[in-house]
Amino acid sequence: MQDISRCFPATPKGWQYELIYKRIRHIYFRIYPDKRTVRISAPTRISRKALEHAIQSKSAWLMEKMTSPGNAPPPFNPLSVMKDRFSCMVWGRRLPVVRGTCHARPGICLSPESEIIIQVPSSFDPKKEENLWNTWLRTLLNERIQMLLEEWQPVMDVAPAEFRLKKMKTRWGSCNTVARRIWINTVLVHLEPCLLEYVLVHELVHLLEPGHTRRFYQIMETHLPDWKASDVRLNKIELRQ
Ligand SMILES: [Zn+2]
Incomplete structure (x- = not known):
């Protein structure tokens, strides 16, 4: 399959995209905070242009999801941030x-x-x-x-x-x-x-x-x-x- 990874929108530090092709009809975006991964599932027959367009049009939404506190991956350090007042x-x-x-x-x-x-x-x-x-x-x-x-x-x-x-x-x-x-x-x-x-x-x-x-x-x-x-x-x- 074509390599379109260069067209992926920017990610916050540590995050990555994963593109997989499946026998599906639509494009799906899924966020995996623990793996700091955005998985894009795309139909096998989709054209490069359509795929690029779909990803670009979602880029603002994806960035918002990746930076949202609810989707922040668990911190590795320091342990003190595991619990605070809030x-x-x-x-x-x-x-x-x-x-x-x-x-x-x-x-x-x-x-x-x-x-x-x-x-x-x-x-x-x-x-x-x-x-x-x-x-x-x-x-x-x-x-x-x-x-x-x-x-x-x-x-x-x-x-x-x-x-x-x-x-x-x-x-x-x-x-x-x-x-x-x-x-x-x-x-x-x-x-x-x-x-x-x-x-x-x-x-x-x-x-x-x-x-x-x-x-x-x-x-x-x-x-x-x-x-x-x-x-x-x-x-x-x-x-x-
Ligand atoms: Zn042991």
């Missing part, structure tokens, strides 16, 4: 924080519109609010780990005695193979769910093969063939902060 990263998405001051019990919940609603008295102690956040985020993490374990344990035929959560500065997860205890870094709740899954599966594999041996990576490959992409992604995040 937003919080949850499973790789930046969600707005809406504050209420009702007199009910202090609490945090997720609205159906994916807003994080925090209800605390106006003079609430910041330390207590921090605890509230930690408890809520740990609950989310716990629930998803539980779900992942239910999925992976039968597949891998392995079960940890327990898993625990900890904010760690040097690793994403660890496994005590004697106690069969898995530790998961609490920061993972801020990142894409596939990264938690990778860390958990990695630690489960240690229950089958303690060291990072050839066999370890063979097992890893069998269960999560795309584990390397997750590994690269996690290595880019600076945990020591």
Whole structure:
């Protein structure tokens, strides 16, 4: 097929276009914030001119989408931006924080519109609010780990005695193979769910093969063939902060 990549409109730094031809009748544009990619699906029989025209006419819209905060890819660094007063990263998405001051019990919940609603008295102690956040985020993490374990344990035929959560500065997860205890870094709740899954599966594999041996990576490959992409992604995040 013709190379029209030179006609693509400019992108913000780090973004790229991907053009694929399919047996379809119309052109479709799809934004993948996590991959910083705009995928253009075009009919196989489309002329170069028509394709160029369609892409050019969409360029302002595409630029707007790529730069919109909702489509911003999760930041790699620094970790402190994963949560501030106005937003919080949850499973790789930046969600707005809406504050209420009702007199009910202090609490945090997720609205159906994916807003994080925090209800605390106006003079609430910041330390207590921090605890509230930690408890809520740990609950989310716990629930998803539980779900992942239910999925992976039968597949891998392995079960940890327990898993625990900890904010760690040097690793994403660890496994005590004697106690069969898995530790998961609490920061993972801020990142894409596939990264938690990778860390958990990695630690489960240690229950089958303690060291990072050839066999370890063979097992890893069998269960999560795309584990390397997750590994690269996690290595880019600076945990020591
Ligand atoms: Zn390991």
